[in-house]
Amino acid sequence: xxxxxxxxxxxxxxxxxxxxxxxxxxxxxxxxxxxxxxxxxxxxxxxxxxxxxxxxxxxxxxxxxxxxxxxxxxxxxxxxxxxxxxxxxxxxxxxxxxxxxxxxxxxxxxxxxxxxxxxxxxxxxxxxxxxxxxxxxxxxxxxxxxxxxxxxxxxxxxxxxxxxxxxxxxxxxxxxxxxxxxxxxxxxxxxxxxxxxxxxxxxxxxxxxxxxxxxxxxxxxxxxxxxxxxxxxxxxxx
Amino acid sequence: xxxxxxxxxxxxxxxxxxxxxxxxxxxxxxxxxxxxxxxxxxxxxxxxxxxxxxxxxxxxxxxxxxxxxxxxxxxxxxxxxxxxxxxxxxxxxxxxxxxxxxxxxxxxxxxxxxxxxxxxxxxxxxxxxxxxxxxxxxxxxxxxxxxxxxxxxxxxxxxxxxxxxxxxxxxxxxxxxxxxxxxxxxxxxxxxxxxxxxxxxxxxxxxxxxxxxxxxxxxxxxxxxxxxxxxxxxxxxxxxxxxxxxxxxxxxxxxxxxxxxxxxxxxxxxxxxxxxxxxxxxxxxxxxxxxxxxxxxxxxxxxxxxxxxxxxxxxxxxxxxxxxxxxxxxxxxxxxxxxxxxxxxxxxxxxxxxxxxxxxxxxxxxxxxxxxxxxxxxxxxxxxxxxxxxxxxxxxxxxxxxxxxxxxxxxxxxxxxxxxxxxxxxxxxxxxxxxxxxxxxxxxxxxxxxxxxxxxxxxxxxxxxxxxxxxxxxxxxxxxxxxxxxxxxxxxxxxxxxxxxxxxxxxxxxxxxxxxxxxxxxxxxxxxxxxxxxxxxxxxxxxxxxxxxxxxxxxxxxxxxxxxxxxxxxxxxxxxxxxxxxxxxxxxxxxxxxxxxxxxxxxxxxxxxxxxxxxxxxxxxxxxxx
Numbered sequence: 001x002x003x004x005x006x007x008x009x010x011x012x013x014x015x016x017x018x019x020x021x022x023x024x025x026x027x028x029x030x031x032x033x034x035x036x037x038x039x040x041x042x043x044x045x046x047x048x049x050x051x052x053x054x055x056x057x058x059x060x061x062x063x064x065x066x067x068x069x070x071x072x073x074x075x076x077x078x079x080x081x082x083x084x085x086x087x088x089x090x091x092x093x094x095x096x097x098x099x100x101x102x103x104x105x106x107x108x109x110x111x112x113x114x115x116x117x118x119x120x121x122x123x124x125x126x127x128x129x130x131x132x133x134x135x136x137x138x139x140x141x142x143x144x145x146x147x148x149x150x151x152x153x154x155x156x157x158x159x160x161x162x163x164x165x166x167x168x169x170x171x172x173x174x175x176x177x178x179x180x181x182x183x184x185x186x187x188x189x190x191x192x193x194x195x196x197x198x199x200x201x202x203x204x205x206x207x208x209x210x211x212x213x214x215x216x217x218x219x220x221x222x223x224x225x226x227x228x229x230x231x232x233x234x235x236x237x238x
Numbered sequence: 239x240x241x242x243x244x245x246x247x248x249x250x251x252x253x254x255x256x257x258x259x260x261x262x263x264x265x266x267x268x269x270x271x272x273x274x275x276x277x278x279x280x281x282x283x284x285x286x287x288x289x290x291x292x293x294x295x296x297x298x299x300x301x302x303x304x305x306x307x308x309x310x311x312x313x314x315x316x317x318x319x320x321x322x323x324x325x326x327x328x329x330x331x332x333x334x335x336x337x338x339x340x341x342x343x344x345x346x347x348x349x350x351x352x353x354x355x356x357x358x359x360x361x362x363x364x365x366x367x368x369x370x371x372x373x374x375x376x377x378x379x380x381x382x383x384x385x386x387x388x389x390x391x392x393x394x395x396x397x398x399x400x401x402x403x404x405x406x407x408x409x410x411x412x413x414x415x416x417x418x419x420x421x422x423x424x425x426x427x428x429x430x431x432x433x434x435x436x437x438x439x440x441x442x443x444x445x446x447x448x449x450x451x452x453x454x455x456x457x458x459x460x461x462x463x464x465x466x467x468x469x470x471x472x473x474x475x476x477x478x479x480x481x482x483x484x485x486x487x488x489x490x491x492x493x494x495x496x497x498x499x500x501x502x503x504x505x506x507x508x509x510x511x512x513x514x515x516x517x518x519x520x521x522x523x524x525x526x527x528x529x530x531x532x533x534x535x536x537x538x539x540x541x542x543x544x545x546x547x548x549x550x551x552x553x554x555x556x557x558x559x560x561x562x563x564x565x566x567x568x569x570x571x572x573x574x575x576x577x578x579x580x581x582x583x584x585x586x587x588x589x590x591x592x593x594x595x596x597x598x599x600x601x602x603x604x605x606x607x608x609x610x611x612x613x614x615x616x617x618x619x620x621x622x623x624x625x626x627x628x629x630x631x632x633x634x635x636x637x638x639x640x641x642x643x644x645x646x647x648x649x650x651x652x653x654x655x656x657x658x659x660x661x662x663x664x665x666x667x668x669x670x671x672x673x674x675x676x677x678x679x680x681x682x683x684x685x686x687x688x689x690x691x692x693x694x695x696x697x698x699x700x701x702x703x704x705x706x707x708x709x710x711x712x713x714x715x716x717x718x719x720x721x722x723x724x725x726x727x728x729x730x731x732x733x734x735x736x737x738x739x740x741x742x743x744x745x746x747x748x749x750x751x752x753x754x755x756x757x758x759x760x761x762x763x764x765x766x767x768x769x770x771x772x773x774x775x776x777x778x779x780x781x782x783x784x785x786x787x788x789x790x791x792x793x794x795x796x797x798x799x800x801x802x803x804x805x806x807x808x809x810x811x812x813x814x815x816x817x818x819x820x821x822x823x824x825x826x827x828x829x830x831x832x833x834x835x836x837x838x839x840x841x842x843x844x845x846x847x848x849x850x851x852x853x854x855x856x857x858x859x860x861x862x863x864x
Binding site: 044046047048049050052059061064083086087090091093094124125127148149164165166167168169170171172173174175178179180181182 | 280283284293294295296298299302303304305592609614751752753754755756757758759760762763764765766767770790794797798799800833834835
């Protein structure tokens with residue numbers, strides 16, 4: 001018999017409340033499930049699929065799936081981690097990611113998760129999309145090359161800042177992030193450095209100007225601890 | 239610049255008024271705006287943004303999601319060639335090339351004089367009378383070289399599409415075999431009357447103490463349970479493909495709490511090779527609308543929507559006329575057929591070129607004027623659908639069938655077909671056969687029987703239920719079409735021995751990549767990768783390594799995708815690889831891995847820019863091998 005309001009995650013008993021999804025309960029218990037589009041401060045989006053777990057042979061996104069008492073959930077298995085690595089590789093080839101020259105290196109959740117899951121190469125053929133950088137704003141720049149379409153900035157701007165600066169546009173492989181201005185430039189939106197949306201990008205799209213490399217590589221969040229040991233990744237540079 | 243804003247205001251205001259300035263109607267407003275102006279102008283977005291109180295980025299996000307909406311000028315004539323494999327078999331590629339050559343345009347690029355824009359689009363649902371095209375979203379079928387030549391003349395002379403010869407726009411039903419549904423000679427209102435009589439009888443019985451546990455004589459919706467019972471007895475299963483019990487769906491929805499309940503008819507018939515709903519809506523619309531009204535009666539809905547795919551735009555006015563007649567016949571509106579408490583009406587919403595909106599939760603997002611992204615489920619639409627209220631979403635054919643069930647009873651319906659697949663099913667037959675069109679059979683018919691009836695010869699394979707369905711090879715033709723063996727939403731595409739099954743699969747893979755909504759990583763990136771890999775094989779760059787990669791990608795998409803599109807996107811490849819492997823192996827021209835990147839091809843842009851194509855402009859190795 002398992003106690004009520006707990007489920008089994010890779011053999012460990014995880015308590016949960018009625019409001020929690022699987023990943024929320026796991027994080028509260030200090031158990032890491034790889035994820036990118038999930039940020040504990042916002043409603044789960046369920047799009048990156050990295051947090052996929054297996055329940056009775058069925059794979060579901062743990063950020064949106066609610067646990068049930070006694071449920072047996074597999075997460076840290078070779079099969080799932082292999083598939084998660086494939087998803088990471090997809091994200092790497094979909095955009096233009098050059099970690100060595102990226103100022104988010106060491107603070108980037110995509111990079112840190114790739115290290116966590118032993119990703120050694122991008123494996124798939126690169127798409128090399130043409131995504132111009134938007135440096136119009138005095139304080140911030142947008143490097144769309146690194147966007148993984150997690151939508152966290154969309155939620156932050158809409159739900160916290162009440163500004164709707166960001167939105168997703170296009171479809172399929174042509175999906176992309178747009179900003180709320182006729183010119184298409186960030187400078188012409190209501191975006192400001194104090195916005196929540198300025199703080200939440202898990203990769204290196206939304207970057208503060210003039211502070212690049214202020215913290216040297218080697219001393220950044222994921223240089224100190226792997227992402228699995230950093231339950232709520234924070235960005236030192238911001 | 240005031241004048242520009244004023245100009246857009248002039249045509250947008252009536253559209254906004256017609257849609258009551260409702261942000262949930264954004265997609266309908268954008269479609270209306272484009273029908274008048276030809277594309278969605280940036281100033282129009284500004285105006286809509288303030289009129290609807292929506293951020294302009296959100297409006298751009300919605301408009302750019304749908305293939306048929308344009309954010310830049312696309313010319314006076316927007317010509318889209320249907321590009322299903324059946325259109326290809328009928329020669330659409332040569333016809334498109336001919337049109338492009340005659341009018342000096344490149345596919346995908348608007349002509350510089352603003353005259354036209356030509357491209358391909360996913361199957362337009364005219365496979366029985368292809369090759370097909372859409373000109374300014376209106377369907378033209380049976381394209382021939384002669385017809386293309388005439389179209390070129392009309393375009394060159396700027397003749398408005400409304401003045402083009404009427405025969406261009408003729409669309410046949412092509413009904414080849416009729417059974418209970420297509421033979422029904424249905425009288426508008428008869429199924430509703432049957433439901434009301436059944437309710438009265440049940441109420442009378444209840445007042446005498448029988449089945450009192452089930453019927454509450456005071457409440458209309460409880461009396462309507464008598465009709466729900468018939469639907470359950472009929473064992474009707476959804477005709478959109480998934481085959482969920484219609485009775486259970488209606489019951490779940492009826493039992494769900496909400497401020498309002500909604501009925502939605504899914505007429506976003508986007509699965510390539512499927513066109514049965516086109517025929518039902520063209521010639522059997524009363525059966526469909528009456529089924530929706532019955533559903534409203536059972537679940538207690540006041541409002542219904544028919545979500546009509548943009549490719550069937552030509553059906554909008556005829557369907558609205560049917561709705562208007564039904565209102566005049568007191569079959570819609572208040573106090574339907576004297577039932578004082580029963581009020582229901584139906585609104586038609588258009589799609590705009592997005593296959594994913596056939597997925598019920600994506601359809602609901604689209605109905606709410608948003609990007610058609612499938613929701614996280616649960617909750618399911620029966621409890622949280624349109625505006626998060628309990629909603630029944632069913633297929634056109636499903637609603638039509640419920641009208642028959644109300645008329646003739648559930649037991650009658652259950653006696654037709656097989657144990658687990660009651661009733662009849664419409665097949666959309668196309669491809670290599672003498673008589674393409676609509677065939678209605680009781681469930682359980684063999685593939686061989688359908689092939690014999692449609693005059694198919696030397697058949698190599700049949701793609702059943704479209705690209706997301708199953709590819710059936712000759713040794714399986716004695717299998718039966720039913721939920722127990724081969725389930726189907728209706729597509730039945732026939733391929734004879736001349737056809738290359740690799741090309742069939744490649745066409746379907748391109749379709750899924752084009753139609754992926756882009757929400758989840760595996761489907762967004764995976765379908766594009768798969769598409770590139772199939773192209774790599776096709777271009778003679780393939781090795782056994784690539785085949786293994788394709789198989790790996792297939793399993794990833796199946797296990798990781800957010801919805802059915804990604805999970806089934808690999809079916810065409812998986813099935814043809816299993817059954818027609820030589821069609822792939824003959825393309826593996828290399829034993830060892832060869833990169834997809836070809837340096838000489840990469841130089842083609844430089845050659846175009848410099849106008850050179852001499853030996854010196856090519857890599858030596860490639861040049862020597864030619």
